[in-house]
Amino acid sequence: AEYHRMADGDDQKRLKFRELLRRMIDVCNTMQYAHSHRVIHRDLKPANIMVGEYGETLVVDWGLAKLLDEAEFEPAAKQRLRSKSRPVSDTDTMDGTALGTPQYMSPEQASGKLSVVNSLSDIYSLGATLYHLLVGSPAFAGRDLSKLLHSVRTGEFAPPRELRSDVPPPLNSICLKAMALKQEDRFATAQEMAAEIERWLADEPVHVHGEGLAERWYRRLRRHRSWVMGVATMVPLLLIVV
Helix, strand or coil: CHHHHCCCCCHHHHHHHHHHHHHHHHHHHHHHHHHHCCEECCCCCHHHEEECCCCCEEECCCCCCEECCCCCCCCHHHCCCCCCCCCCCCCCCECCCCCECCCCCCHHHHCCCHHHCCHHHHHHHHHHHHHHHHHCCCCCCCCCHHHHHHHHHHCCCCCHHHHCCCCCHHHHHHHHHHCCCCHHHCCCCHHHHHHHHHHHHCCCCCCCCCCCHHHHHHHHHHHCHHHHHHHHHHHHHHHHHC
16 A cells, blocks of 8 residues: 555655565465465465564464365354355455455355365465555455455456556566466466566566567667667767768
8 A cells, every 4th residue: 555655656666566576476485385385375365464573574364274185164153155245345354155355365265165275276366466566456346245256256357457557567467367267277386476576576578478579679678778878879979970
């Protein structure tokens, strides 16, 4: 929220953006560690990511976490469908059949298919969190829970660049890859998603983004800016001499 309140074009805003993306990489690596130990979070969202006093990135609130292949257990009092209309905020964690926070939960979670919720479901939530970072709001809006869950289940949301034209196309592609409707279309691991964000920060080609010719040349010119500026300065001088 602090980042999105900053004025566009401000150098401090650009620095803050890169810092936030590095936080996203930290979260991806944290989840990679958890997944390597067969632990899934199931409620990843901005409200569950904190910055510590010494710059560390913390993933908190593991109340819905479970071991993969562990039997699902919910007290009978919690076994309730939440499909009826009711107000919902982007920090409400749901229990019962649909586990997680609606605006950031995967389609399989929104469908109540707890048996197929796995590490790829967390990757979807990483994508939904990246979406919020890029746009300033969740991908899914509205206070009516039944309509919101339907949108999540069907993947009905506007790509980040439709809402903010200043979102870099490669980051738009990373976000959409993570939030793919089908599990098999998402990043295979959180580490793979982290590597793609690292590539963008290093001004390297992002694998999931189909870079156009103009975009490729612009990136190369940007990386060799001093050389390009030198040539641009020399050409007029040579023309004058000739």
